[in-house]
Amino acid sequence: MNTLTLSSIRQILSGFSLKGLGIPALVLLITAMLVLPFPPWLLDVLFTFNIASSLLIIMIAIGTRKPLEFSSFPSVLLFATMLRLGLNVASTRVVLVNGHEGEEAAGKVVAAFGHIVIGGNYVVGFIIFAILMIINFIVVTKGAGRVSEVNARFTLDAMPGKQMSIDADLNAGVIDQETAKKRREELSQESDFFGSMDGASKFVSGDAVAGLMILIINLVGGLAIGIGQHDLSLAEAGRIYTLLTIGDGLVAQIPSLFLSLATAIIVTRVTTSESMTEQATTQLSNPSALFISASILAILGLVPGMPHFVFLLLASGCAGIGFMVLRRTSMPETSPAGIARAAAESGIEEPKELDWDDVDQVDLIGLEIGYGLIPLVNPEAGGQLMARVKGVRKKLSVELGFLIQPVRIRDALNIDPDTYHIVLKGVIRGKGDIRVGREMAINPGQVYGALEGVACKEPAFGLDAVWIDPSQRDHARTLGYTVVDASTAVATHLNKVLRDNASDLLSHDEVQQLLDKLAAKSPKLVEDLVPGKLSLGVVTRTLQNVLGESVSIRDMRTIVEALSEACGRTQDPDQLTSIIRPKLGRMIVQGLVDAQNGLSVITLDPGLEQLLHNVLQQSGPNQNMVLEPGLAERLFSALREGARAVEEQGHPAVLVVSPAIRPWLSKAVRFRVTDLTILSYSEIPEDQMVKVIHTVHAESKQ
Numbered sequence: 001m002n003t004l005t006l007s008s009i010r011q012i013l014s015g016f017s018l019k020g021l022g023i024p025a026l027v028l029l030i031t032a033m034l035v036l037p038f039p040p041w042l043l044d045v046l047f048t049f050n051i052a053s054s055l056l057i058i059m060i061a062i063g064t065r066k067p068l069e070f071s072s073f074p075s076v077l078l079f080a081t082m083l084r085l086g087l088n089v090a091s092t093r094v095v096l097v098n099g100h101e102g103e104e105a106a107g108k109v110v111a112a113f114g115h116i117v118i119g120g121n122y123v124v125g126f127i128i129f130a131i132l133m134i135i136n137f138i139v140v141t142k143g144a145g146r147v148s149e150v151n152a153r154f155t156l157d158a159m160p161g162k163q164m165s166i167d168a169d170l171n172a173g174v175i176d177q178e179t180a181k182k183r184r185e186e187l188s189q190e191s192d193f194f195g196s197m198d199g200a201s202k203f204v205s206g207d208a209v210a211g212l213m214i215l216i217i218n219l220v221g222g223l224a225i226g227i228g229q230h231d232l233s234l235a236e237a238g239r240i241y242t243l244l245t246i247g248d249g250l251v252a253q254i255p256s257l258f259l260s261l262a263t264a265i266i267v268t269r270v271t272t273s274e275s276m277t278e279q280a281t282t283q284l285s286n287p288s289a290l291f292i293s294a295s296i297l298a299i300l301g302l303v304p305g306m307p308h309f310v311f312l313l314l315a316s317g318c319a320g321i322g323f324m325v326l327r328r329t330s331m332p333e334t335s336p337a338g339i340a341r342a343a344a345e346s347g348i349e350e351p352k353e354l355d356w357d358d359v360d361q362v363d364l365i366g367l368e369i370g371y372g373l374i375p376l377v378n379p380e381a382g383g384q385l386m387a388r389v390k391g392v393r394k395k396l397s398v399e400l401g402f403l404i405q406p407v408r409i410r411d412a413l414n415i416d417p418d419t420y421h422i423v424l425k426g427v428i429r430g431k432g433d434i435r436v437g438r439e440m441a442i443n444p445g446q447v448y449g450a451l452e453g454v455a456c457k458e459p460a461f462g463l464d465a466v467w468i469d470p471s472q473r474d475h476a477r478t479l480g481y482t483v484v485d486a487s488t489a490v491a492t493h494l495n496k497v498l499r500d501n502a503s504d505l506l507s508h509d510e511v512q513q514l515l516d517k518l519a520a521k522s523p524k525l526v527e528d529l530v531p532g533k534l535s536l537g538v539v540t541r542t543l544q545n546v547l548g549e550s551v552s553i554r555d556m557r558t559i560v561e562a563l564s565e566a567c568g569r570t571q572d573p574d575q576l577t578s579i580i581r582p583k584l585g586r587m588i589v590q591g592l593v594d595a596q597n598g599l600s601v602i603t604l605d606p607g608l609e610q611l612l613h614n615v616l617q618q619s620g621p622n623q624n625m626v627l628e629p630g631l632a633e634r635l636f637s638a639l640r641e642g643a644r645a646v647e648e649q650g651h652p653a654v655l656v657v658s659p660a661i662r663p664w665l666s667k668a669v670r671f672r673v674t675d676l677t678i679l680s681y682s683e684i685p686e687d688q689m690v691k692v693i694h695t696v697h698a699e700s701k702q
Helices: 006-014 018-035 040-063 073-101 108-118 122-172 177-228 234-267 276-284 287-302 308-329 336-346 371-377 385-400 470-478 486-500 508-519 523-529 536-548 556-566 573-583 585-589 606-619 629-648 662-669
Strands: 365-369 408-411 419-424 427-433 439-442 454-457 464-468 482-485 598-604 653-657 676-680 689-696
Touching (some): 018 073, 040 108, 040 234, 073 177, 073 234, 108 234, 122 177, 122 371, 177 234, 287 308, 365 371, 365 486, 371 385, 371 486, 385 408, 385 486, 419 486, 427 486, 439 486, 464 470, 470 482, 482 486, 508 523, 508 536, 508 556, 536 556, 536 573, 573 585, 573 676, 598 629, 629 653, 662 676
Parallel strands (some): 365 408, 598 653, 598 689, 653 676
Antiparallel strands (some): 365 419, 419 427, 439 464
């Protein structure tokens, strides 16, 4: 048989902690009070302990600066309520069994409280006790329960906005990952706490109802037992059992009232760095209010028939306190005492000198949303917008050839709840309205029926659309609609805005990183170009021009090689752009060819193209081409009609012109003819099959 050594016994005992035995012991005590009879002396001890514990709880609640500092309060409230009810059951047993023996049958504490309240008049004593019950149940408990319910609902509703604020601060670099994790944990604890308090307030209200019912049971049962079993007279039984019932109820209701007050204090606390006492002392020290109150009390004290001494005494006290507060607040701020008072009492720091940290930089890319769209960015509520925005950044970074900066998403109270703004460098470049919980059915041009819903415009391309219920998704698709959810609609719009403004997203920093990345594989190529032959600013401006014409800069090696060859002839970014584009011809054309690898194009009438050449030569190489207004309007109108005709045939609108006029024409039609790509003859690879399907004429109509 194995024997336990001294060291093994110590090891076993070390696994136990006296701290962990407190709650189980309390549960066993409550269970014992519900089942076993307790002697009166033990009830005295437990009643006193109950009062002491309730006093401790309310003192902690008063000194708490924010609710989470007393996060165990719901559990403590549960056990304190059960302890009080267990004592009620134990004392009721003693009152009904031994009440006939006299006033101290349930202990000296119950008898003492009964004598204090009754004071020789049982009717008055019963009425006073009933008033205490009404105060506890109707006023304190009901109010605390309502505040708990509202706090729980508002806290849960505010969670998405707070989580988004944490994510926004993390993305902006205001806080680090560890701080964000801590703030998320605090937010989760806060929601759990107020949710628990909403349920814990029901303990308090139920406790008050149980106390009233136990009072009636004690009184009626005691009279029946005293008269029927112990042959007491009605007067004697009424005297003994009324005293014991009211004493027992009072010794239980006082801790119950303390717990109700503690609950009300916790749920009505406003989270600050001050305790309730400090807040009240600071905010109630109002000289104007004290002087007005003193004046009113003095006037009432002078009214004939009023107790003059009491009113005038209180008026003098209010006026004296007002003078003291006024004297403290008027203390010179420049004196050492004034500075000390400002630092110690008001907590207001001396204003510091402004520096550059006080000047905020605008976000490169921002997405402002109304508070009604907050669920879209809350992953716990099923929001997918954060993931979709990240997907847009990744897709554009791959397609454009440089890293798109993070998108800062934040809520904006100055816009409509269902509206969002896409902001680039502090300027709104796109906006739209979104219906959370619905899906957008977009009309691609040909559908086979109508849908029930809210008519709208697709924000990215302005197509006709309808907001429908998710249950209509399959039906809408069978009718030919393209159905997307709210997050996808916002992400699509963001993708279009970023793509259209790609040149604004590229700065010197991104270009330097691209060159550094290329230098890791081709160091000599980059070293010879920047800064020896071209400055970083010229390279950046050239790449911005390329992006502005919807051309990717993924092939940085080819671009840098072309710049190295051309920098000896010119350093003008516009001319360098024209030199780079033919080198990227295959990349430009690959997205424009059809399934048979053919390129369908639009051309200008030879006479019109020659006219544009002549005008350009007359304007000079460094001047803007100026067309006669009528000719310009006819040209742009013909280009719009040609682009529409080609697109109706299922081909992308591609206009091919001579290299000399392509740069000017590209800038001229960029905002006048949408979705028109302009190429020069030199940008089309020699082996590319080309088919002319439309010719643009701009003759005047007679």
